[in-house]
Ligand SMILES: Nc1ncnc2c1ncn2[C@@H]1O[C@H](COP(=O)(O)OP(=O)(O)OP(=O)(O)O)[C@@H](O)[C@H]1O
C-alpha cells in the first residue's frame with residue numbers, strides 16, 4: 001500500500017494545442033479511495049492512464065509512495081487496473097482469468113490457486129471458478145475483473161468506469177460492494193466516473209476535473225456544502241443547484257421582489273471587482289415553501305437572518321418520488337426575465353401542475369459566486 005502523488009502532472013497529446021490534463025496536483029493518502037469525476041473529455045482517463053504508465057507524462061511528476069514512477073513502465077509500478085469493458089479472456093475459465101497475471105509473473109500453481117480461491121471467496125465467485133466469462137452475468141464478470149486485480153495484491157487499484165456496463169440497479173449494489181471491499185482491503189484506489197452520485201457515494205474524497213483542469217478536491221460533504229466555483233456547484237448534486245444572477249443591493253441581493261441577506265464579505269468581494277451582480281446558488285432542498293397569505297408582496301418570513309417575501313414559482317412539471325418530490329417551475333427572480341427553478345417539496349405536499357408555489361430561499365444556505373470569475377465568494 002502507498003500514497004499517490006500527482007505533482008503538476010501534464011499530458012499534451014501529440015498534435016494537440018492544449019493539454020488534456022494540465023498541471024494536475026493531487027495528493028492521495030495511503031489507503032484512500034479517491035474518485036476522479038467530470039464531464040466527458042475532461043481528462044479523467046488520461047489522468048488514470050498517466051498513473052498507470054499507459055500515457056506519457058509531458059510535465060511534472062507522478063509518485064507512488066516515495067518512488068518517482070513518472071517514467072517507469074506499467075509493469076514496474078505495482079498497480080492493478082480494472083477497465084470499463086473488463087477485458088476478460090473469453091477462452092479461459094474464471095479461475096484462469098483471475099490467476100493470469102500471477103502465472104505470467106512466474107508464481108507457482110499451488111500459490112496461484114490459493115490466491116484465486118481466496119479472492120473468489122471475498123467476491124462470492126467460488127461456484128463460478130470453472131465457467132467461461134460468457135456464461136456469467138454482467139455483474140459477475142465485473143467481479144471477475146475485480147478479482148483479477150485483487151489477486152495481484154497491488155499497492156494501488158485503478159478503476160476506469162468499472163460499472164458502466166451494468167444496469168442501474170446492479171450498479172448501485174456493486175458500487176456499495178466495491179467501496180466496502182476497498183475499505184476492507186485498505187488498498188489505495190483511484191476511481192474514475194462521470195457520475196457525480198457514484199463519486200459522492202463511493203469516495204473518501206472527490207476530485208472534479210473540467211477541461212483538463214482540477215476544480216476542487218474535497219470530501220463529498222464539503223464538495224456539496226461548499227463548492228469552490230460555479231462549475232462544481234452546477235455539477236455536484238442532482239437535481240442541480242439553482243444558479244441565478246441577481247443584482248447586489250444595500251445589505252443583500254435582490255431576489256424577486258425582496259432583498260435576501262447574504263454574506264457581507266461576499267458582496268464586498270464582488271464590489272471590489274466592480275461587479276454589480278453576483279450569482280447565487282440555492283439547492284432544491286433549501287427553499288422553504290410558505291403559505292401565500294396577506295396579498296402580493298407581503299413579507300412572509302422574518303427572522304434574524306433574512307427578510308423575504310415568497311418568490312412565486314409557476315409549477316410546470318412535478319416529479320413525485322414518494323418520500324419527496326421536485327417541482328420544476330419558473331419565477332421572476334432577477335429583473336424581468338423568467339428563470340427556471342427546481343424546488344424540493346415534501347411527499348405529502350406536492351403542488352398541482354399549473355399552480356403557483358411561494359418559496360423563500362434559506363439565507364444561511366445560499367451560496368454566492370462571482371458572476372465574472374465563477375469563484376465562490378461566500379464562506380458559509
Ligand atoms: N490518444 C489521444 N490522442 C489525442 N487526444 C486524445 C487522446 N485520448 C484522449 N484525447 C483527448 O484528451 C481529452 C481527455 O480525454 P479523456 O479520455 O481523458 O477524457 P475522459 O474524461 O476520460 O472522458 P470520458 O468520460 O468520455 O471517458 C479529450 O479531449 C480527448 O479528445
Ligand SMILES: [Mg+2]
Pocket residue numbers: 044045046
Ligand atoms: Mg474516460
